[in-house]
Amino acid sequence: MVIDTDASEADVRAVLATVPDPEIPVLSVVDLGIVHRVTVRPDGIDVAILPTFVGCPALDVIRATIGERLETRFGRDVRVETTFEVPWTSDRISESGRLALREAGIAPPGDPSAMRCPFCDSANVVMDSAFGPTQCRSLFYCRGCRQPFEALKSV
């Protein structure tokens, strides 16, 4: 393993931008807004991430993937911790993240009354259930194109 002695925080964040969220792989952990803090030390890298939901079952996979990617790239010990120091909120999702979600057929988070269909952009949609296939998603139905779709919960 080659130790990259010049690595900066920006370099680390650039690698994090390639780590996908395991449940919504069109989003990187950076786009999702869960990277809270990156600390680069001479002998290691510390990353603090914010769980989107307290009981998110994808956290272990996210932690492990971040650890592997950073260790491979920078050759240093990596510690990934989760923290609730600040709450993750759905407005932490980046603009490019919102775009990627819509392209994948998932409506980005927003006021349920202003929700639009990710397929046909109709505003004639109705929430079927606040709870969906993962903790962070709700179920909607579009009366315009008659398609069910998922939306990220607004928290």
Place this chain on the structure above:
Amino acid sequence: MSAAAPPVTGLDELLLTMADDEFVIGFSDSEWTGIAPMLEEDVAMSSLSQDELGHAAALYGLLGGLTGQDPDAIAYDRRPEDYRHARLLDHGRGDWAMTIARRYLYETADAVRLEALAATSWKPLADLVGKLRREERYHLMHIGTWLERLASNDGEARDRLVAALDTLGPHAGTVFTPLGAEGSLVEAGVLARPMADLERDWRARLADTFEPLGLPLAPATMDPWLGRTAHGDAFRWLWGEFTSVRRSDPPATW
């Protein structure tokens, strides 16, 4: 002393009672997975249960950080009599109305408790409570809608809801069972007010919702000193279920 805050006498009991509440209701309601009355509710109840178990894991994690115990060991390796959840959660799954009634009573009580912890002086708990309240908002919306839906129906749905509330009523207030060291928690700013105060607030709010719907208000708590102990057969059965995998091979890593 660390910036995280002072370990206060009674903090462990507070964390254990909250964690056990979330853990037990999470497991009870997960029994609906696959058999809920409609597909959306199957998904919703499963997701709610997953939230509650996640909350329990985070609370057992804070407790483990204080006591040096493994959070999984706290969750799974105790005898049934050592769990400290409220007796409200001891009634077994029952029918759908029972589940709605229990969730309504519990979620509204938990919301009052979380409010009293929102400005807690122990930072790790304050951080977590901030996050929990954002999730519980969805739980309250869900259960409020269901309560009204069953109550506004002039037939079996309403009858079953009323019967469930009558059954649960004597234990409804047990979420607010006074803690052994409550005085020190209040003095240290961990808990804003004593449990008895919180219970009064909760009962007033319950009346605001129940009276217009003509639903029976919860009577005074039966045997209040047993509010978090003396768990019955329904809990012993649930305990057997949720510890069965762990007991089948204790040293295994899953």
